[in-house]
Amino acid sequence: MKKLIITHCFTSALLLLLTSAYAQTPKSGYDYLLPEMKEMQDDDFGNPGMMAVDAGEIQFSTTGKNGRSCASCHGDGASKLDTKHIARYPVYSTELKKPVTLRGQILICQNERIGGTPMKYASQEALQLEAFVRRLALGETIDVDVSGDMSPYYDAGKKLFRTRWGQVDIACHQCHVYHAGRTFRGQILTQGQSNGFPGYRYTAGKVVGTHERITGCLNNLRAEPYPIGSDEYINFEVNMNARGNGLKIDTPGIRY
Amino acid sequence: MQQMHQLPIFILLITLLSFSSTFAEEPASADLPYFDWKVEDFTIKQPLGGLSGNAKRGEAIAGNQSRGNCLACHLLPIPEEPFFGNLGPPLTGIGSRQPIAMLRLHVVDQARFNPETVMPGYYRRPEQLNRVALSLKGKTWLNAQEIEDVVAYLASLK
Numbered sequence: 001m002k003k004l005i006i007t008h009c010f011t012s013a014l015l016l017l018l019t020s021a022y023a024q025t026p027k028s029g030y031d032y033l034l035p036e037m038k039e040m041q042d043d044d045f046g047n048p049g050m051m052a053v054d055a056g057e058i059q060f061s062t063t064g065k066n067g068r069s070c071a072s073c074h075g076d077g078a079s080k081l082d083t084k085h086i087a088r089y090p091v092y093s094t095e096l097k098k099p100v101t102l103r104g105q106i107l108i109c110q111n112e113r114i115g116g117t118p119m120k121y122a123s124q125e126a127l128q129l130e131a132f133v134r135r136l137a138l139g140e141t142i143d144v145d146v147s148g149d150m151s152p153y154y155d156a157g158k159k160l161f162r163t164r165w166g167q168v169d170i171a172c173h174q175c176h177v178y179h180a181g182r183t184f185r186g187q188i189l190t191q192g193q194s195n196g197f198p199g200y201r202y203t204a205g206k207v208v209g210t211h212e213r214i215t216g217c218l219n220n221l222r223a224e225p226y227p228i229g230s231d232e233y234i235n236f237e238v239n240m241n242a243r244g245n246g247l248k249i250d251t252p253g254i255r256y
Numbered sequence: 257m258q259q260m261h262q263l264p265i266f267i268l269l270i271t272l273l274s275f276s277s278t279f280a281e282e283p284a285s286a287d288l289p290y291f292d293w294k295v296e297d298f299t300i301k302q303p304l305g306g307l308s309g310n311a312k313r314g315e316a317i318a319g320n321q322s323r324g325n326c327l328a329c330h331l332l333p334i335p336e337e338p339f340f341g342n343l344g345p346p347l348t349g350i351g352s353r354q355p356i357a358m359l360r361l362h363v364v365d366q367a368r369f370n371p372e373t374v375m376p377g378y379y380r381r382p383e384q385l386n387r388v389a390l391s392l393k394g395k396t397w398l399n400a401q402e403i404e405d406v407v408a409y410l411a412s413l414k
Contacts, residue, residue, distance in 0.1 A: 163386060164385075164386055165386055165387060166385065166386070166387060166388050166389060166392075167376075167385060167388050167389070167392055167395070167396070167397045168376045168397065169367075169376055169377045169380060169385055169386075170374055170375075170376060174372065174373075174374040175374060178372070178374065179343050179374060182341070182342055182343055183340075183341045183342050183343070184328055184329065184341045184343060185321075185325075185327065185328040185329075185339055185340070185341050186339035186340075186341070189343075219389075222388060222389050222392055222397070223386070223387045223388060223389060224387050224388065224389050224390050
């Protein structure tokens with residue numbers, strides 16, 4: 001009995017040591033896909049996520065009641081958008097005094113600048129616009145700046161990623177940092193990176209963004225999810241995007 | 257076009273292997289009250305609520321995706337279940353390696369052995385859990401009878 005306990009303490013200590021020393025090089029969810037799935041993602045006609053991108057493109061040139069569309073400022077087909085800047089979101093807004101996500105910025109333009117049909121953060125239309133805009137930056141390197149004003153939000157997001165959730169009582173990083181690459185019920189765990197979102201989620205059969213994907217994992221953990229667009233999810237996104245700095249934008253990814 | 261034909265097959269395949277239903281099904285029947293437990297030397301000596309377990313029922317709980325779902329992470333000798341995970345060690349023969357009182361603590365609260373464990377706490381004190389889904393508030397994942405059944409099953413794996 002004594003021996004057992006000692007072995008237990010020893011393995012636990014060893015596990016703790018190993019896991020805390022773990023440093024992770026970012027790896028895209030794409031790299032874990034089956035070859036057939038990669039092929040499907042790479043084919044614009046076969047990738048079911050492209051339907052959201054196409055729908056977003058139509059929204060982009062739809063005129064609002066201020067007589068303007070997104071295209072009036074950003075060019076036809078968004079030719080004037082800087083794709084490198086898209087890869088920096090979330091960015092700090094000195095006006096709002098908090099980070100703004102890409103979808104958040106799109107909503108500011110849609111609801112205030114062009115006076116379009118008001119869109120909610122959680123709406124399909126906002127998600128489609130985000131998918132279209134982020135797709136423009138396909139292959140662009142993610143480069144979120146979390147210094148200065150952004151740093152408290154990054155830290156808050158990191159804390160959320162390391163919090164145990166729900167009845168299942170496990171934290172995100174335990175699956176997506178410590179166990180990435182291992183099998184969870186016949187499925188390979190990835191690093192839980194956000195570079196493929198908005199993306200097509202097979203298990204849900206629809207396009208989802210980063211916030212909706214976090215809700216998916218929180219539901220699986222039998223935790224109460226936060227509202228889409230909430231400050232908690234924005235902090236999550238700051239941390240998750242920055243954690244993927246150096247990865248290429250992969251929207252719309254095909255993911256589990 | 258070829259890609260399009262393959263799509264439904266992929267969807268089927270992925271749905272079959274899906275994670276999404278793994279944890280989020282029906283909660284365990286919750287008519288039993290919560291019984292508190294005490295840890296001594298990495299064991300829980302007393303059966304929860306003084307209940308006695310049934311290994312056969314325990315096997316069903318361990319193998320069932322929407323209940324114990326132990327197979328998500330452990331290899332168990334349940335041949336009908338082809339998919340298992342490898343996050344945790346194989347549990348074949350665990351009953352001859354550890355006393356039943358220690359197996360009980362593993363299932364109740366694995367974090368007592370390893371604070372960073374990825375294994376769920378199946379019977380942690382409800383007030384220690386963070387932001388449990390509103391519909392499940394105050395409940396443990398498995399109830400006391402189910403814990404005792406799973407423990408009896410593990411003890412039977414010689």
